[in-house]
Amino acid sequence: MPKPSLRDAILDAGLKEMFRTGYHGTSVRDVTTAAGAPQGSFTNHFRSKELFASEVLDRYFTYVRGLVAEALGDISLPPRERLRRYLDLITGKLAHDGFTRGCLIGDFSLEASGTSEMLREQLDEIFREWRAPFAACIAEAQAKREIASDFDPDELADFLLASWQGAMLRMKVERSAAALERFKTIAFQTVFKELP
Template sequence: MSSKKNDIICKVAEIIHSNGYANTKLSDILKETGIGKGQFYHYFQSKQDLSLAVIDYLISEMEKALFTNVLDKDFPPKEKLNLMLDEIYKMQEIGEGKNGCPIGNLAVEISEEEAMFRDKVASFFDLWEKKVQEVLDNMYRNGELRMKIDTKKQARSIIAMIEGAILRVKNSHDIQVFRDTIDVIKFQYRLLENGEINEKNTIHLL
């Protein structure tokens, strides 16, 4: 891929993350990237073609941050879960949570007619759930969970809590909402150091 094409994809990824997919028009893309229609169509067949490239880029960046750098590493499972939560918090903290999750935004916005987009996003979340489930399975085998649990349901719930909190922060512009959610997940899975959260105010099931 040429560096110019990659630059366009990266810039448009920022635009879509900030403005949303539906609100990003071809005129916006041309203006923000500083290219003309001729140059645009030299690199992409259509806005949909570019959007597919952007989705692939956003997913690859998330996979790199969460999978390659954390969940696929040879770390103890408890450390993996902790690092994953910390990494997601840092992502949100950078923009004060105002833009939401780039993949979650697409999951909410993309319509049924855009099956290729939807399938790519769904595959990312399916893989994320699978990797978190593997972490929980290994935590149980290591004796780091108090009881046997349905790790598939738990992994799905963890991600749902994360994405729900990100959506809430995007609406409220209050990053503390996300910090609270991360703290609750960490306490639930015994990831916090003693004294980081008040145990009397949190239900501890695992």
């Protein structure tokens, strides 16, 4: 009888370890130890740490897509409120982790995009896909005259995601929600200000 695959356990462990110690700080040994797997099982499933990290990133983005759908897909709320709901949902998850973890996509963007062209290209594709539902929600808010139409929805979506990533970096340094709340307050009183 064949042994059960440890692939999912290794990917789960990799996600936790890379959140904890980063792309460069995580070794194959760290991952297999955390997964309770022999080191050889890593190489049975993954040809390199870079390819493994790519799958970890895909797994994480699948989770993020679910959060985006949960917040932005709730059409019982006006579009402007859906944007705020996403940020509040993420703030709650970050608080649950004691403000020690941010976003793996942002972390990889800082750490891995300069050393891995493959991961940089993957991150670029992720940001493009991630932007689309935010741009659609912003366009809907503009069409309903909830917010100003001074800027293109794609540009506003990029601004929102990039600025939010910056707020999360500051949050990790401060170990508090202050940077996140400051961003939400300023963004929703300026760029995403409700029209009278």
